[in-house]
Amino acid sequence: MPIEIVFETHALTEDNERGIATGWLPGRLSEQGRANAAEMGRRRRDDGIAAVFTSDLRRAAETVEIAFGGTDIPILYDWRLRECDFGARNGSPGAEVKRDRLDFCDHPYPDGESHSQAIERVAGMLSDLPTRWAGQRVMLIGHLATYRGLEHVINGFTVRELLEADFQWHPEGWEYRLN
Template identity: 60%
Template sequence: MSIEIVFETHSTTEDNEAGRATGWLPGRLSEQGRAQARELGRRRAQGGIAAVFCSDLRRAVQTAQLAFDGSGVPVLHDWRLRECDYGELNGMPAAEMHAGRRDHLDVPYPGGESWRQAVTRGERFLADLPSRWAGRRIVVIGHVATRWTLDHALRGVPVEDLMAEDFGWRPGWSYMLDT
């Protein structure tokens, strides 16, 4: 039996628009992001979704609330779906973070974590899913680290290869977790 996972990123934030890498800071959806979240809800309304799991950071929570409020689908917050923790550098300019992120594949950001640690944290979330959600379809709302977890754990893409690619936003990715 498998779990179908539909991954969606949190919607556009004020930090995204200002060119900041939010990391573990809460962030807040921009006007454009709020519209994107409502569109996410319309896009997934008839999708047979059993549950929505989202990062507990405010920008992901806001996305889930705007998308699924009133739908009857349970929305469950999980800290393991958070973005990579840039530690002392949370909120740094995004261009600076992207330019130096390969340096933090295995070496944590000062006071934070490495990208590989963030992916490992997300894999622990995936390991817990089969006990309750086997045979179901779920939505996961998260961040770059969340998508890298899914690509690494479920498609076998090395984290090193993921770091070399641009994130490339789109309206959802589909994954299968074999249980």
């Protein structure tokens, strides 16, 4: 049975506002981000979601706690939904990380991982979903690497195609069907 997946990125962070590529650093939501997370909760709490899976990085965990805290919807933290580990470049200016991202398609960042490794990590999490959540609607809260993993697994885009494309944020998220 297919699984309906709702995906949203973590809410706006202080690093996002400053143009920083946070990577595996925890990050913190900005004031606007906390308002965005509350809005996500208003939109999604009664959306038929059986469970919420979130990256364990602080900015994603803070998003889910604001959006779904105090509800009966189970919240499951999974490190595989993390952003790409930029290694020594975690916390660097986002423009720098974006500019040479194709150089790290298959080769890891120093002390980090490649985009291919990050996408395969997300793919591993997705392959586990049917064991418990087949036929249900679940939500994933993550990062750009999470989005790329979904697009790779469900829509068949190659890692290089995903890195070459400009990411277009959707304020109300994305919907996928995992067969």
